[in-house]
Amino acid sequence: MVRVAGRTVVGLDFDGTLAPIVDDPNRAHIHADASEVLVDLAPHVAAIAVITGRPARQALDLGGLEEVGDAIASSGKELYLFGQYGNERWTSRERRIIAPRPPRGLATFERDLPRTLRLAGAADAFVEDKGLAVAVHTRRLPDPQDAFERLLPPLRSLAERHGLVVEPGRSVIEVRSPGAHKGMVVEKLATELDVQGFVFAGDDLGDLEAFEAVDGLGERGIAALRVCSASDEQSALLPLSDVVVKGPDGVLDLLRQLRADIEHTGH
Structure with a gap:
């Protein structure tokens, strides 16, 4: 992964991965260290993508992601945000949410x-x-x-x-609505950015398709890393994971280590 860091996308779920799980979903703010970690890592990878079931506007506000996107853009890289399992898209370059109409029914x-x-x-x-x-x-x-x-x-x-x-x-x-899922986002980004590596970290059942898509990229020769942000509430991702960490703290430690390894090897 370090060898192809410059052509690697780092994909991250929001709740349980970047933000601790709380009783009130409207108070699920991003981990206090997450913004700094993402901004520090961004210059060393192809792009960072937050892929969540939350509405994009909500994730932008709770994560302070517009400010994070500004800082990442200053390094010449881009922050992607896909809300509602990929139905919504925002980037630090376009800075507007593109979304379909609500589903019939x-x-x-x-x-x-x-x-x-x-x-x-x-x-x-x-x-x-x-x-x-x-x-x-x-x-x-x-x-x-x-x-x-x-x-x-x-x-x-x-x-x-x-x-x-x-x-x-x-x-x-x-x-x-049926159809959209996080695995489709992984596939789209991998094609769009012509990646040589893909890291995805998630914690829940909604991340299964993303894990499967990353596994599929690995079978095609792309460096792939599936990271489970583990909890006592959900274990479905454990057997599919390459690395298991403890919640958002563990995810951020892993990203810090990735940046350190990239810097150490000069990639």
Whole structure:
């Protein structure tokens, strides 16, 4: 990876990878050290990409990513942000969010959602309208895991009736349009930037397709590194990972080490 650092993209999930998981998703601010680490690493790689299920505007604000993008741009490199699993795109060069219209069926899904929550005994679940998706959070409920397991089948059934798909996560069930996923973003960036290396760090089920895409790049001779930001809540990525670290602190330590190794070898 160090040998091809200049042609390598570093892809990062947001929640659980750059930002610690918190009860209120609107308070999930980026790790205090993340901005500095990303800005320091950027001159040594092809690009840095944040690939998240969050709306792009939300990630920009919680991560201070517009300022990070300015600092990265001053080194001649680019910060990419893909929101809502790749449905939204922002770059430090273009500085505007490109997004499609909300999917058909989302409005009627939201109309039927309160009744489904009541019938599942989870009327108090926090519902987050993400514009292109809806996320139902169980973290604030008395037994988050039990509520999650009760809600998943009826929400999946309701989503299917409205032509939508379910993306389970850490105490959250997201409902969105089918088609887009993080693996598609990995493939697009790899082609667009003609990469020789790709690092991706993630922590949850929504990152599975990205891990699979990075693995596919490796099979084609591209240097590939899959990093699991591990937690006690989710273990699905562990068997697919090349490196396992402990949460955002571990991810940032790994990125610091990557920069140090690149500087040491002169690549």
